[in-house]
Amino acid sequence: MSKETDKQFVKEITPQGEDFSRWYLDAIRKADLMDYAPVRGCIVFKPDGYELWELIQRQLDDRFKATGHRNAYFPLFIPESFFQKEKEHVEGFNPELPWVTEAGGEKLEERLAIRPTSETMIGHMYAKWIQSYRDLPVLINQWANVVRWEKRTLPFLRTSEFLWQEGHTAHEDEADARKETMLMLETYREFVENVLAIPVIAGQKTESEKFAGAVDTYSIEAMMRDGRAVQAGTSHYLGTNFAEAFEIKYLDRENKQQLVHTTSWGVSTRLIGALIMVHGDDRGLILPPKVAPTQAVLIPIGPPAKREPVLAKAGEMLADLKAAGVRIRMDDRNDVSPGWKFNEYEMRGIPIRIELGPRDLENGQAVLVSRVTGEKRAVALDNIAEEVKAQLEAVHQEMYNRALAFTQENFRSVETLDELKSSDDKLRGFVLAGWCGSRECESTVKEETGATSRNIPFEPKERKTKCLVCGKDAKHTVVFARAY
Amino acid sequence: MSKETDKQFVKEITPQGEDFSRWYLDAIRKADLMDYAPVRGCIVFKPDGYELWELIQRQLDDRFKATGHRNAYFPLFIPESFFQKEKEHVEGFNPELPWVTEAGGEKLEERLAIRPTSETMIGHMYAKWIQSYRDLPVLINQWANVVRWEKRTLPFLRTSEFLWQEGHTAHEDEADARKETMLMLETYREFVENVLAIPVIAGQKTESEKFAGAVDTYSIEAMMRDGRAVQAGTSHYLGTNFAEAFEIKYLDRENKQQLVHTTSWGVSTRLIGALIMVHGDDRGLILPPKVAPTQAVLIPIGPPAKREPVLAKAGEMLADLKAAGVRIRMDDRNDVSPGWKFNEYEMRGIPIRIELGPRDLENGQAVLVSRVTGEKRAVALDNIAEEVKAQLEAVHQEMYNRALAFTQENFRSVETLDELKSSDDKLRGFVLAGWCGSRECESTVKEETGATSRNIPFEPKERKTKCLVCGKDAKHTVVFARAY
Numbered sequence: 001m002s003k004e005t006d007k008q009f010v011k012e013i014t015p016q017g018e019d020f021s022r023w024y025l026d027a028i029r030k031a032d033l034m035d036y037a038p039v040r041g042c043i044v045f046k047p048d049g050y051e052l053w054e055l056i057q058r059q060l061d062d063r064f065k066a067t068g069h070r071n072a073y074f075p076l077f078i079p080e081s082f083f084q085k086e087k088e089h090v091e092g093f094n095p096e097l098p099w100v101t102e103a104g105g106e107k108l109e110e111r112l113a114i115r116p117t118s119e120t121m122i123g124h125m126y127a128k129w130i131q132s133y134r135d136l137p138v139l140i141n142q143w144a145n146v147v148r149w150e151k152r153t154l155p156f157l158r159t160s161e162f163l164w165q166e167g168h169t170a171h172e173d174e175a176d177a178r179k180e181t182m183l184m185l186e187t188y189r190e191f192v193e194n195v196l197a198i199p200v201i202a203g204q205k206t207e208s209e210k211f212a213g214a215v216d217t218y219s220i221e222a223m224m225r226d227g228r229a230v231q232a233g234t235s236h237y238l239g240t241n242f243a244e245a246f247e248i249k250y251l252d253r254e255n256k257q258q259l260v261h262t263t264s265w266g267v268s269t270r271l272i273g274a275l276i277m278v279h280g281d282d283r284g285l286i287l288p289p290k291v292a293p294t295q296a297v298l299i300p301i302g303p304p305a306k307r308e309p310v311l312a313k314a315g316e317m318l319a320d321l322k323a324a325g326v327r328i329r330m331d332d333r334n335d336v337s338p339g340w341k342f343n344e345y346e347m348r349g350i351p352i353r354i355e356l357g358p359r360d361l362e363n364g365q366a367v368l369v370s371r372v373t374g375e376k377r378a379v380a381l382d383n384i385a386e387e388v389k390a391q392l393e394a395v396h397q398e399m400y401n402r403a404l405a406f407t408q409e410n411f412r413s414v415e416t417l418d419e420l421k422s423s424d425d426k427l428r429g430f431v432l433a434g435w436c437g438s439r440e441c442e443s444t445v446k447e448e449t450g451a452t453s454r455n456i457p458f459e460p461k462e463r464k465t466k467c468l469v470c471g472k473d474a475k476h477t478v479v480f481a482r483a484y
Numbered sequence: 485m486s487k488e489t490d491k492q493f494v495k496e497i498t499p500q501g502e503d504f505s506r507w508y509l510d511a512i513r514k515a516d517l518m519d520y521a522p523v524r525g526c527i528v529f530k531p532d533g534y535e536l537w538e539l540i541q542r543q544l545d546d547r548f549k550a551t552g553h554r555n556a557y558f559p560l561f562i563p564e565s566f567f568q569k570e571k572e573h574v575e576g577f578n579p580e581l582p583w584v585t586e587a588g589g590e591k592l593e594e595r596l597a598i599r600p601t602s603e604t605m606i607g608h609m610y611a612k613w614i615q616s617y618r619d620l621p622v623l624i625n626q627w628a629n630v631v632r633w634e635k636r637t638l639p640f641l642r643t644s645e646f647l648w649q650e651g652h653t654a655h656e657d658e659a660d661a662r663k664e665t666m667l668m669l670e671t672y673r674e675f676v677e678n679v680l681a682i683p684v685i686a687g688q689k690t691e692s693e694k695f696a697g698a699v700d701t702y703s704i705e706a707m708m709r710d711g712r713a714v715q716a717g718t719s720h721y722l723g724t725n726f727a728e729a730f731e732i733k734y735l736d737r738e739n740k741q742q743l744v745h746t747t748s749w750g751v752s753t754r755l756i757g758a759l760i761m762v763h764g765d766d767r768g769l770i771l772p773p774k775v776a777p778t779q780a781v782l783i784p785i786g787p788p789a790k791r792e793p794v795l796a797k798a799g800e801m802l803a804d805l806k807a808a809g810v811r812i813r814m815d816d817r818n819d820v821s822p823g824w825k826f827n828e829y830e831m832r833g834i835p836i837r838i839e840l841g842p843r844d845l846e847n848g849q850a851v852l853v854s855r856v857t858g859e860k861r862a863v864a865l866d867n868i869a870e871e872v873k874a875q876l877e878a879v880h881q882e883m884y885n886r887a888l889a890f891t892q893e894n895f896r897s898v899e900t901l902d903e904l905k906s907s908d909d910k911l912r913g914f915v916l917a918g919w920c921g922s923r924e925c926e927s928t929v930k931e932e933t934g935a936t937s938r939n940i941p942f943e944p945k946e947r948k949t950k951c952l953v954c955g956k957d958a959k960h961t962v963v964f965a966r967a968y
Contacts, residue, residue: 035609035612035613037558037559037605037609038563038566038605038608039559039561039562039563039596042559042560042561043559044556044557044558044559044609045556045557045558046556047554047555047556047624049556050554050555050556050557051554051555053557054555070531070534070535071531071534071535071538072528072529072530072531072533072534073528073529073534073537073647074521074528074529075521075523075526075527075528075645076526076560076598076629076631076645077523077526077582077645078523079522079523082522094589095588095589096588097587097588098561098584098586098587098588098596099584099585099586099587100582100583100584100585100598101583101584101585101586102582102583102585102595103581103582103583103633104579104580104581104582104633104635105578105579111586112523112582114560114584114598121521121522124522125519125521125528128519129519140531144629145560145628145629147560149587149588151588161559161560161561163557
């Protein structure tokens with residue numbers, strides 16, 4: 001490829017300011033994360049996209065196990081009758097279900113849904129497994145594919161089939177189940193902030209936005225660079241709803257039959273979409289170091305005549321950095337220019353570029369370049385592993401700070417619906433407002449602005465006293481935003 | 485629970501010699517590995533069963549990555565038209581497919597199969613991705629659930645839905661694709677022998693037993709303790725069959741259009757069934773140390789009066805052994821006897837039991853007990869981590885040797901079909917025999933004995949010269965056995 005076509009190639013990413021949706025689709029295609037599948041609303045996770053998920057999965061799984069959970073696997077197929085047992089659950093999910101009606105050459109007596117979530121199947125099994133308080137709590141997680149036949153889809157953020165984890169736990173009483181619900185929400189918050197470098201707002205969903213079948217739903221909400229929200233994780237206290245539907249009972253310490261209290265909680269491959277939309281810029285992706293499949297790319301530079309000692313040293317550095325646990329690759333190709341490579345790996349979002357040239361070699365140094373700030377820093381070759389690790393940590397922090405600053409800049413507070421509507425007809429960002437608690441006022445906001453209540457934050461920066469729609473006393477202070 | 489009921493509980497495992505199938509079902513239920521699901525032919529992988537899969541997965545995945553493969557994820561749904569494109573493939577899989585005919589409240593225009601394997605979907609995508617010889621080889625693996633609507637099912641060994649990995653690679657020419665096919669077969673052999681402690685026979689499948697759509701299929705075959713075979717892994721050279729069907733073409737180094745040569749290879753959760761049937765005994769499971777979720781169980785013993793210092797030392801040992809990377813748990817319950825615990829963990833197949841009592845403490849030692857041989861060995865507490873690790877390695881080797889001896893004892897060689905039939909009407913074990921290569925003679929063996937050709941081993945212990953059925957010159961030396 002010539003340098004001219006190469007530059008063209010990188011230029012094909014639409015600037016964020018011009019069309020954010022086009023930017024997103026360009027960026028993920030150019031970085032080779034996914035492709036569209038020949039089935040409606042489904043995507044293929046290509047290796048660079050899937051490896052992001054593997055790194056998310058591994059680090060979340062460690063956290064689940066550290067908090068006493070174990071993985072299990074339940075069937076993909078859910079008999080139709082199971083959905084009928086929990087009224088709100090069936091109403092919530094029925095419109096999105098694909099149905100298997102024939103198998104092995106015969107029509108099935110009962111249709112089988114492809115799981116959209118597994119509360120019903122797992123409820124059925126827990127009823128068999130749980131007999132006594134000695135069997136509680138049951139703390140199980142499942143990594144699986146699920147399907148929701150979505151009308152409008154967007155790669156990673158909303159696809160008909162997606163990958164996720166779903167935790168399902170059963171407890172003796174409400175207090176213990178609520179503790180679990182909060183523990184897992186906090187686990188998500190900590191993971192999304194400390195691993196994905198995405199600041200989030202943790203809070204409770206309103207009645208109309210909660211999970212179908214839950215008593216209470218909690219979420220963490222993140223702001224994308226177009227100001228819209230993505231629900232990055234949810235945790236539900238299900239009360240005894242599913243225990244009643246599936247008769248999950250146990251003999252308590254006084255030998256009396258009791259219903260268990262259950263929870264469920266999940267995050268999905270939409271986290272990949274979120275981290276791209278939170279961190280990316282006009283040059284392409286910026287991947288958080290802790291989940292970047294390649295954390296650093298090493299590019300030897302300089303004229304051909306002086307190449308040999310540079311390549312020798314680069315090979316040595318590559319081996320040392322790999323041994324030190326850095327996910328690194330080297331691009332020592334001769335047929336593309338360093339400039340092309342710089343663009344290419346910036347587009348792919350590699351957090352750090354390491355340049356090594358003849359003069360660097362003379363000075364016993366290499367140059368580290370941050371993908372976020374573009375800053376260059378010469379570091380001693382003697383201490384390269386420590387320097388690269390410190391730089392990865394620094395890039396993580398830069399990314400978090402940048403995202404936090406953006407979230408704060410685009411977080412407004414309003415008193416009235418008019419104020420909300422007038423300030424910006426595109427409703428960019430999050431808005432804090434008072435809400436009386438009525439479904440009507442919540443619907444009015446949605447109809448007139450396209451924004452939905454994201455959650456009732458645990459720690460709002462201020463408490464609002466009046467409902468933004470009706471002006472009555474506010475029951476809650478709510479975050480509104482347009483959401484993916 | 486009283487000691488009496490406890491013994492009853494363990495006794496409920498049917499002896500292998502009485503009824504091997506009953507033994508298997510008893511053993512996996514008692515050890516809490518699985519439960520039956522309320523969907524035909526499906527099981528639930530309970531945490532102890534699923535963790536076996538996680539440990540298999542992790543160690544196989546490391547091997548795939550070390551040989552240059554990367555993971556990706558393709559859709560669960562496969563349009564009906566895709567199956568029609570490869571004639572043998574559709575004939576092979578059509579009878580086993582479940583079909584989604586409705587979704588999102590509407591009847592679908594084209595039925596969607598739930599994937600039984602992904603050659604067709606991946607072939608479609610590879611046709612888009614591969615343009616030039618520079619794009620080759622493509623070395624991708626997928627971890628996924630697949631479904632085959634089986635008539636007769638058996639937990640882990642044959643279930644309607646199961647978990648597996650499927651490698652799919654594309655190459656410039658036959659030589660490179662065949663090299664890959666063999667590399668992955670060898671990867672499976674090495675893994676199954678060195679990690680699962682299961683000796684296998686590697687070889688080529690006959691025409692009638694090969695994968696639907698393959699040019700050549702290779703397998704590793706393992707002998708269960710009832711003498712029947714389990715196909716533990718397969719690797720296929722697919723030639724240009726799928727490349728033709730899906731038009732996967734590339735421009736070669738001479739700028740000419742060529743079809744790629746593809747391979748596929750897989751192992752599944754049936755490995756869990758195999759390792760149980762190869763290693764288990766009348767007391768229950770015996771788990772290979774390298775995949776055992778719990779490698780060692782530490783049981784403090786001795787009278788209550790002397791318990792305190794024992795428990796203190798045991799807690800210390802537990803922490804040390806965990807830190808040394810041993811997957812260990814302690815059972816220091818007071819309400820069940822040591823004898824009950826011994827039985828319990830033997831049934832669950834924990835490779836090593838560690839006993840620590842007051843006298844051991846005085847002598848500065850602990851006692852290690854092998855689950856395979858029952859041998860007890862006193863080891864110095866000073867050096868406990870090294871001793872336990874060495875013992876785990878020894879147990880692995882004992883398991884492999886025991887399985888190898890069993891396989892050799894039950895591996896006969898015959899000249900004629902009469903000899904095969906007369907020797908044992910249950911046809912226990914593997915049989916080596918000559919075969920002329922005709923489908924008729926192969927079918928005759930199956931009809932008259934229930935045995936099928938397992939494979940044509942690469943390294944038969946002898947070469948047979950005459951066909952066991954027709955007496956003509958043998959083209960191949962074949963392993964026959966009844967198979968799961």
